[in-house]
Amino acid sequence: xxxxxxxxxxxxxxxxxxxxxxxxxxxxxxxxxxxxxxxxxxxxxxxxxxxxxxxxxxxxxxxxxxxxxxxxxxxxxxxxxxxxxxxxxxxxxxxxxxxxxxxxxxxxxxxxxxxxxxxxxxxxxxxxxxxxxxxxxxxxxxxxxxxxxxxxxxxxxxxxxxxxxxxxxxxxxxxxxxxxxxxxxxxxxxxxxxxxxxxxxxxxxxxxxxxxxxxxxxxxxxxxxxxxxxxxxxxxxxxxxxxxxxxxxxxxxxxxxxxxxxxxxxxxxxxxxxxxxxxx
Numbered sequence: 001x002x003x004x005x006x007x008x009x010x011x012x013x014x015x016x017x018x019x020x021x022x023x024x025x026x027x028x029x030x031x032x033x034x035x036x037x038x039x040x041x042x043x044x045x046x047x048x049x050x051x052x053x054x055x056x057x058x059x060x061x062x063x064x065x066x067x068x069x070x071x072x073x074x075x076x077x078x079x080x081x082x083x084x085x086x087x088x089x090x091x092x093x094x095x096x097x098x099x100x101x102x103x104x105x106x107x108x109x110x111x112x113x114x115x116x117x118x119x120x121x122x123x124x125x126x127x128x129x130x131x132x133x134x135x136x137x138x139x140x141x142x143x144x145x146x147x148x149x150x151x152x153x154x155x156x157x158x159x160x161x162x163x164x165x166x167x168x169x170x171x172x173x174x175x176x177x178x179x180x181x182x183x184x185x186x187x188x189x190x191x192x193x194x195x196x197x198x199x200x201x202x203x204x205x206x207x208x209x210x211x212x213x214x215x216x217x218x219x220x221x222x223x224x225x226x227x228x229x230x231x232x233x234x235x236x237x238x239x240x241x242x243x244x245x246x247x248x249x250x251x252x253x254x255x256x257x258x259x260x261x262x263x264x265x266x267x268x269x270x271x272x273x274x275x276x277x278x279x280x
Contacts, residue, residue, distance in 0.1 A: 002244070004223070004251045006140070009147045010259035014055055017263070017270055021056040028087040028273035029058045030114070030266075031080050035073060035099065036066030040229075041092045048090075051262050057269060060086075070099045074107050081109040087276060088114040088269040093165075111275065114268035117164070125169055128176040133268045138170045140260030141202060141223055142177070148249065150200070150221055153178030158195050160184045160211070160237070161204035166225055170202055191215075208235040213242040222250040225257045 021027070030052055034045050049059040064073060073091075080086045089112045095101050105113075110120040116133035124132025134142075145152065157179040161167035171181045182198070184191045185205075195201055195215045203211055204225035216222065226237030236253030244250055251257055274280040 002249055004144055004148055004221075004249050004256060006144060006251060006256040006259040009144055010263040012147075013143065013263045013267065014051075017055050017266055020270060024274070024279060026273060026277075027056060027058050028269055029060065029085055030088040030090065030269050031060045031062060031086050032090045032092060033062045033064065033073070033076060033080075034092040035064045035068055035095055038094070041094070045092055048262060048265065052266055052269075055266055057266060066096055067098075068096075070103070073099060073104060077104065077107045081107075081112065084276075086112065087273040088112050090115050090265075112272060114265060114272055116169070116268065122169065125172050125176070133271070134173060134264075135165065135169045136265040136268065137166050137204075137225060137257065137261045138173045139264040139267070140257055141170055141225070142173055143264060144223070144251070144257070144260050145200075145221075150249070152200070155179050155199040156182070156197060157200045157202065158182045158184060158198035159202045159204070160191070160195070161206070161225070163204065166204040170204065170225075174202075203237040205237050207237055209237070209239040211238040211243065213239070213246060216243050216246050218246060218248070220247045222247050223257065224251050224253050227253055227258060 032045055032048060034041055045061055049061055052059040062076060080089050089108050091104055105117045106119060108118055110118045113121055114133055116135040121132040125134060152174060157174050159167055159171045159181060162183055162185045171183050175181050182194055184194050192215050196217050200221045202223045206226050208228045208230055222238055222243060224236035224238040228235050234254050
């Protein structure tokens with residue numbers, strides 16, 4: 001076990017989803033709202049749409065002008081909330097400056113919030129009770145660790161990054177699974193020591209090659225969530241070439257957590273559909 005192959009696991013999970021959709025003879029509908037023409041956002045939306053449609057979902061892309069008002073966006077969300085044919089809603093982030101992101105996320109019906117960012121869904125995670133949606137990246141990280149039979153209970157985990165999208169929910173989810181979690185960020189002193197103490201390291205800082213060979217030791221599992229476009233290539237937060245020969249297992253970038261995030265999103269959509277139809 002050296003490379004934690006997110007593409008391989010994604011394909012296995014995708015086949016399970018496909019089989020389940022055929023079994024229940026359903027075509028759940030996802031609505032993705034995008035505001036503006038951010039190139040990276042457009043790529044992500046296309047990837048989600050393509051992947052979802054291949055699985056057997058219907059994906060509707062609702063695109064608003066970059067100058068669209070906050071009110072206009074909120075009205076769009078409310079319309080989707082009340083539409084019984086819509087099973088999941090995603091608002092592609094980031095949003096333009098004129099729009100309050102938190103207000104937008106809170107407007108999404110928690111039962112359709114398959115991104116798991118609404119405060120009601122985060123509360124389920126915080127209290128470790130079933131019924132909510134776990135953020136897709138966090139769910140993807142856990143699914144990857146589970147597939148490769150990497151135990152969490154009793155393990156020391158260091159999470160680098162404290163964002164609401166990845167760092168905080170991932171730390172909570174790992175604690176819920178019995179891990180002892182340390183969260184590091186830009187103001188953490190002696191970060192290198194904290195990372196070296198860990199059995200598992202989850203890096204979600206958004207800083208290319210932040211983690212070098214001096215941060216790691218033998219026997220560790222490294223999960224690299226970061227992905228940054230540098231020139232014509234994509235770099236993770238971990239210096240892969242330097243760290244790979246040392247650690248027990250590591251995710252590549254690309255091909256690690258990214259594919260897991262997308263498949264986890266559609267796992268959430270399937271759950272959302274089944275709950276709405278009384279099948280779960």
